[in-house]
């Protein structure tokens with residue numbers, strides 16, 4: 001080894017320090033030939049051999065690189081070894097050895113542009129539909145072809161004419177059709193994924209008329225796999241494993257051996273098949289895959305243990321599956337809908353907080369009967385709103401600054417209007433706020449076919465108003481609304497309660513607060529910037545519980561509680577589905593699930609609630 005290395009060092013030292021490209025290249029070749037025998041590099045004859053080994057190919061290419069360097073010799077000038085190495089490296093980088101030089105036989109999948117001009121035995125052209133091939137060509141309405149011609153002829157700017165696209169497509173088809181030496185297959189779709197009819201390309205008729213081709217009758221490939229197999233049983237040997245399994249199943253054969261050969265989980269498959277059979281059955285009865293998850297011991301024991309909030313019951317009345325997803329599974333939406341403005345929920349909670357803080361501060365100033373002028377009320381409200389917004393911004397950020405400022409102004413205006421309205425209301429009725437965000441509970445006795453049912457309820461009351469003479473208690477619930485007008489559901493609270501749409505008013509009326517008398521009425525106070533009247537009220541009289549309306553509300557509650565106790569969490573699709581947070585987990589788009597959600601006895605019971613009427617009492 002020492003001898004070898006010493007000789008190499010000696011020869012390196014004997015190299016010229018600098019020289020022309022040719023001189024340095026020759027010196028390098030001699031050095032390599034003396035010390036590193038590389039097949040193909042020194043042996044010129046081997047380069048012509050057709051069966052070159054990989055190493056010989058490399059040597060041969062290095063030799064080509066060195067030859068290219070020698071070609072630069074006439075440029076003259078001397079180089080240092082560093083400069084020569086840089087040049088050598090650059091030419092080496094540009095040299096490539098193809099991974100596989102073999103010509104490919106068999107099937108090639110190419111796009112039309114790549115396939116044109118090639119010669120193949122059989123050519124299958126897919127997508128021979130109108131507007132696909134030929135593509136849809138039309139003039140640019142902003143720069144017509146004649147204007148493009150003018151631009152080219154006067155200014156010399158070449159801008160392609162759009163309508164020339166027709167001729168390009170014809171030429172492309174011509175080249176493609178000439179590529180096939182034996183057979184040309186032109187395939188088009190009869191319909192798209194949505195079932196809309198698709199027209200065949202005009203090129204097909206053109207090819208049928210072309211005397212170069214001997215046209216065979218058009219062949220329609222059946223849409224269904226079973227029909228395809230029965231029309232041409234031999235395709236079973238060529239089907240992908242998944243389609244073969246499907247074919248076996250559709251023809252009633254055992255797909256087990258195919259699954260086993262594919263290494264698929266057969267148990268999972270069988271379970272899936274059994275589930276599919278149940279969920280696809282033609283029966284209006286709800287089953288385990290329709291949200292019927294098994295009843296509890298009894299309605300009374302199920303409800304005796306639990307306490308319900310009015311909104312939870314409203315949710316069940318709207319759609320039992322929504323209730324299941326939210327209250328039982330406690331699912332949270334994975335993707336929240338992106339909005340370019342502050343979500344109504346955020347503004348709603350800011351309105352609630354601002355109202356509470358404003359009233360608390362105003363009460364300290366002896367509002368509503370103290371000597372408080374208009375300006376002082378306004379400034380108190382303004383400061384309270386600013387404080388609430390600042391606290392919210394500190395914890396959750398503001399989002400877009402302009403929208404935040406607009407929201408702040410809107411909430412200030414709404415809260416000021418609510419305070420002014422409450423002042424007038426105080427003068428007319430004598431009710432004044434005494435508590436905010438108060439936790440309350442209650443029990444509602446419900447009639448049922450079996451033993452009496454006690455429904456425990458709880459809730460947080462936005463505001464409690466009290467009147468000393470005559471004594472009365474009013475529960476106020478704030479509602480921030482962004483629509484254009486009040487909905488019928490909010491206008492007639494008694495009817496909405498009977499139908500299960502609004503259960504807060506009747507249930508709040510049955511809740512009690514420590515050291516306060518029973519509520520005489522529940523009022524929804526609407527703060528709606530878009531309505532004709534920004535501040536509106538709807539009232540539910542607690543006395544309605546004692547009449548026919550109360551009995552109907554009790555029946556509605558019994559129905560809902562029984563549904564929850566029986567653990568019937570079926571879907572109940574309607575217009576509100578568009579805003580449902582759980583739509584991703586819902587099977588309402590499945591035809592059979594949707595059908596049962598209309599025809600099942602349980603769904604009919606809930607839908608019937610929505611058609612109930614009340615008489616004026």
Ligand code: SF4
Nearest residue numbers: 319571573577580586
């Ligand atoms: S999308 Fe409609 S049916 Fe499905 S859970 Fe939501 S509300 Fe119910």
